[in-house]
Amino acid sequence: xxxxxxxxxxxxxxxxxxxxxxxxxxxxxxxxxxxxxxxxxxxxxxxxxxxxxxxxxxxxxxxxxxxxxxxxxxxxxxxxxxxxxxxxxxxxxxxxxxxxxxxxxxxxxxxxxxxxxxxxxxxxxxxxxxxxxxxxxxxxxx
Amino acid sequence: xxxxxxxxxxxxxxxxxxxxxxxxxxxxxxxxxxxxxxxxxxxxxxxxxxxxxxxxxxxxxxxxxxxxxxxxxxxxxxxxxxxxxxxxxxxxxxxxxxxxxxxxxxxxxxxxxxxxxxxxxxxxxxxxxxxxxxxxxxxxxx
DNA sequence: GCTTGACTTCAAGTTGACTTGAAGTGGCAA
DNA sequence: TTGCCACTTCAAGTCAACTTGAAGTCAAGC
Numbered sequence: 001x002x003x004x005x006x007x008x009x010x011x012x013x014x015x016x017x018x019x020x021x022x023x024x025x026x027x028x029x030x031x032x033x034x035x036x037x038x039x040x041x042x043x044x045x046x047x048x049x050x051x052x053x054x055x056x057x058x059x060x061x062x063x064x065x066x067x068x069x070x071x072x073x074x075x076x077x078x079x080x081x082x083x084x085x086x087x088x089x090x091x092x093x094x095x096x097x098x099x100x101x102x103x104x105x106x107x108x109x110x111x112x113x114x115x116x117x118x119x120x121x122x123x124x125x126x127x128x129x130x131x132x133x134x135x136x137x138x139x140x141x142x
Numbered sequence: 143x144x145x146x147x148x149x150x151x152x153x154x155x156x157x158x159x160x161x162x163x164x165x166x167x168x169x170x171x172x173x174x175x176x177x178x179x180x181x182x183x184x185x186x187x188x189x190x191x192x193x194x195x196x197x198x199x200x201x202x203x204x205x206x207x208x209x210x211x212x213x214x215x216x217x218x219x220x221x222x223x224x225x226x227x228x229x230x231x232x233x234x235x236x237x238x239x240x241x242x243x244x245x246x247x248x249x250x251x252x253x254x255x256x257x258x259x260x261x262x263x264x265x266x267x268x269x270x271x272x273x274x275x276x277x278x279x280x281x282x283x284x
Numbered sequence: 285g286c287t288t289g290a291c292t293t294c295a296a297g298t299t300g301a302c303t304t305g306a307a308g309t310g311g312c313a314a
Numbered sequence: 315t316t317g318c319c320a321c322t323t324c325a326a327g328t329c330a331a332c333t334t335g336a337a338g339t340c341a342a343g344c
Contacts, residue, residue, distance in 0.1 A: 006290065016291085017333060025331095036292050036339060046256070046265075053268035057240050061331070078248045085244035092237050098198065099230040106223035114188075123191040148320065158321085159303060167301095177310055178322050203301070 001042040002031065008040050012048045026065050027051055057084060098122070143184040144173065150182050154190045168207050169193055201226070239267055 009016045022028045023038070028047055030038035047068075054064040067077075101122035110116035151158045164170045165180070170189050172180035196206040209219075243264035252258040 004291080015333080018331085020292090021332060035341070037290085037341090038292090049265040049268065053265055056236075056268045057244060081244050081248035085241050085248065088237055088241040088244065092234055092241065094198070095230055095234050095237075098195075099227045099234065102223050102227040102230065106220040106227065123188075123195055146321080157303080160301085162322090163302060179309095179311080179320085180322090 003040045003042065003044070004034075005038050005040065008044060008048075011045055014048065022048075022051070022061075025061055027061060058088065059084070145182045145184060145186070146176075147180050147182065150186060150190075153187055156190065164190075164193065164203075167203055169203060236267075240264070243267065 003011070005016045005019055008014075008019055012019075014022075019028065020038075023030060028040075028044050028051075030044075031041045032039050050068075051061075051064055054067065055061075059067075101118055104118045105113055105116065105122065108116045108118065110119075113119040145153070147158045147161055150156075150161055154161075156164075161170065162180075165172060170182075170186050170193075172186075173183045174181050193203075193206055196209065197203075201209075243260055246260045247255055247258065247264065250258045250260065252261075255261040
């Protein structure tokens with residue numbers, strides 16, 4: 001089964017421009033061309049799922065590219081996965097504390113948040129969390 | 143107690159350029175100038191903690207600016223906080239599932255991850271998680 | 285045979301949060 | 315008084331992951 005870029009776009013939910021970009025980056029390959037047009041094998045969809053997975057686990061496209069350039073099929077280092085899981089776990093804990101503090105603050109009767117000890121604890125927690133480059137998440141851009 | 147930008151930088155851990163940038167964005171104010179130089183009140187450090195908190199909870203700088211331009215002291219909408227907490231909670235659940243799946247996969251004896259049902263479930267989970275703009279988190283830049 | 289519109293390339297633009305560089309200023313220790 | 319160097323401004327650069335636009339190609343349906 002072969003697909004043109006429009007079909008892959010439709011099935012994967014990714015715009016064609018993104019697919020071209022991914023190809024340029026070496027994340028996916030087309031099976032060839034029909035005229036000018038790229039022709040994709042059906043398996044590219046599986047590959048794209050894998051890429052989505054990596055992205056949502058917090059890997060960069062470059063990280064992901066490294067994961068399966070070798071050979072052709074995904075080669076994923078189990079130790080790397082475990083390390084990523086641990087990292088994720090730390091993030092989750094921190095976010096959990098943040099969520100709880102947010103909830104408390106939302107319900108807190110102190111006239112100013114500044115006088116609320118939970119809020120102050122949250123402040124210290126946040127300040128301790130330096131060294132992250134990007135907004136950590138949920139940049140949903142309202 | 144007043145501080146020059148170098149001192150604020152040292153105490154907050156933020157580069158001076160970032161402090162100027164924050165001032166330009168209206169996130170912090172200097173108490174005035176001594177000659178050309180900005181003079182900050184000690185309270186700016188508290189403000190910076192607050193900003194760090196907001197950032198780590200996933201608010202953009204603009205979001206944060208909105209939170210305390212009114213008046214001068216932080217005005218944080220409790221409903222907004224609660225909403226953010228809920229959003230955070232959804233993220234946490236998703237990340238938890240991802241973490242578990244990563245761990246499973248790291249330990250999974252299937253010869254190829256593709257044959258592992260948990261891995262496949264994770265793939266579906268990841269594919270369902272579209273519509274996020276930025277890499278969700280932990281872009282630690284190895 | 286001709287139009288249509290989905291495809292193509294390539295360069296440039298976008299976004300958010302900063303950083304960097306060049307060129308200038310001025311407070312303060314010696 | 316002098317000189318250092320932390321400060322200043324302003325413009326431009328960076329980064330990742332794309333998106334957009336202009337200009338061109340071409341397979342297929344009418």
